Amino acid sequence: AQKVTQAQTEISVVEKEDVTLDCVYETRDTTYYLFWYKQPPSGELVFLIRRNSFDEQNEISGRYSWNFQKSTSSFNFTITASQVVDSAVYFCALSSYRDDKIIFGKGTRLHILP
């Protein structure tokens, strides 16, 4: 069975602090995709990143970075120098290559305090 666990239900940090959102996944497949989505207060999910299971290189995009470690089945997301606009619910998700569906974690609600 596939599963995505986001153990942090809610996090609050002060603006300009760095924050890491944890994601641990379970799958028996060797080929899979991992995703992160952002859900701002407006409700629409915004795609942030997709990684292939064969690509363990860390990715950086501006203030966002992702650390993919197959050895620990983790795909953590770090926001550097957080801003109030980063306040949202963040979802980690998993899709097996054999499956048509994406399995979402329960999300982490991030509050960036001014």
Place this chain on the structure above:
Amino acid sequence: DGGITQSPKYLFRKEGQNVTLSCEQNLNHDAMYWYRQDPGQGLRLIYYSQIVNDFQKGDIAEGYSVSREKKESFPLTVTSAQKNPTAFYLCASSVRAKNIQYFGAGTRLSVL
């Protein structure tokens, strides 16, 4: 602009009533999806469709029905059999299955 349009933004259902949520996309995507979001529960898949005139049940299909008569449209009907319909409903589409999904702004359904 290309995107996914969900309507209405808010919907109220009376007891015993069926209601239909609209989802239209102009991205020329083959696959479309319906999710239900409850507080603290993440997203749960209701139905998905990879091609016109074909769709599959997701994890929580009971009490819901869909149709896919056109590539652009994937309406969801919440039937009276769904006893706890109050939730936020999100529609998504992707070029094809396993690809990145893009989401609409959602419909919030409440029971009167």
